[in-house]
Amino acid sequence: MNLTLKRVLLVLALSVASLWVTSATAQVLNFAGLKGSAEEPVLNYYNGGLGGDGSGPGTNYGITFSANALTCSGYPSGVCNTGEIPGGAGANAVFFLSGAADTMDVLNGFNTGFSFYYSSPSDAAFVNVWSGLDDTGTLLATIDLPLTKNDGDSGCGGTNFCPYDAIGVTFAGNAQSVDFGGAVNEVAFADVTIGSQKAGQTVPSSVPEPVSLWLFGIGLAALGLLRRRKAG
Numbered sequence: 001m002n003l004t005l006k007r008v009l010l011v012l013a014l015s016v017a018s019l020w021v022t023s024a025t026a027q028v029l030n031f032a033g034l035k036g037s038a039e040e041p042v043l044n045y046y047n048g049g050l051g052g053d054g055s056g057p058g059t060n061y062g063i064t065f066s067a068n069a070l071t072c073s074g075y076p077s078g079v080c081n082t083g084e085i086p087g088g089a090g091a092n093a094v095f096f097l098s099g100a101a102d103t104m105d106v107l108n109g110f111n112t113g114f115s116f117y118y119s120s121p122s123d124a125a126f127v128n129v130w131s132g133l134d135d136t137g138t139l140l141a142t143i144d145l146p147l148t149k150n151d152g153d154s155g156c157g158g159t160n161f162c163p164y165d166a167i168g169v170t171f172a173g174n175a176q177s178v179d180f181g182g183a184v185n186e187v188a189f190a191d192v193t194i195g196s197q198k199a200g201q202t203v204p205s206s207v208p209e210p211v212s213l214w215l216f217g218i219g220l221a222a223l224g225l226l227r228r229r230k231a232g
Helices: 003-023 210-231
Strands: 027-029 063-065 070-072 093-095 101-119 125-132 136-145 165-182 188-194
Touching: 093 101, 101 125, 136 165
Parallel strands: none
Antiparallel strands: 027 188, 063 101, 070 093, 093 188, 101 165, 101 188, 125 136, 125 165
16 A cells, blocks of 8 residues: 555544544533523523623524523522532523523534433423424424422522432434423523533433544545555
């Protein structure tokens, strides 16, 4: 095998590896950086824009939220009836005061599944996954969320929406929007993770896009050919 062909195969293999890693990159929304103490709307914060009170610009994930998706900070310094919000220092929860759900639009879409935390101690909650933006297209998945506990441990500070439970949603196809729903002012969501699995959140890791799978197969075949030539 000549040197040029070897170089081509090496570049191809490295390109495939890069695509594989990129496709599995997680997008984590912990809503830190937004003014949870003022119940700031998320809006375009994760689309490289601003929250409803001017916070940002946030990370550009190509993700937007409906106007009723409000952030909320928790115990001990927050103004909302929640505590132990997952997602690390400064993380906020998201809730809604109007409508049946707040909606997350993922402009470029995503597949396989995602994971998140929620607290809903007194009323039923749900998540719907849609193939189109703004709750349109095919309903890819629906999950009814079990009631969470309200055990009043020391980290909760006597708040009602605490602790949070971890859960994941899987589906087939490409999704562009998600409804996080339930009763108004009776459910909080936090630490939404798209494209990866977090500890305690039962959802499989993201798989490569079809094009990445095709290139990965070519890369494996090329490497196999290289080994056979060397053996010969």
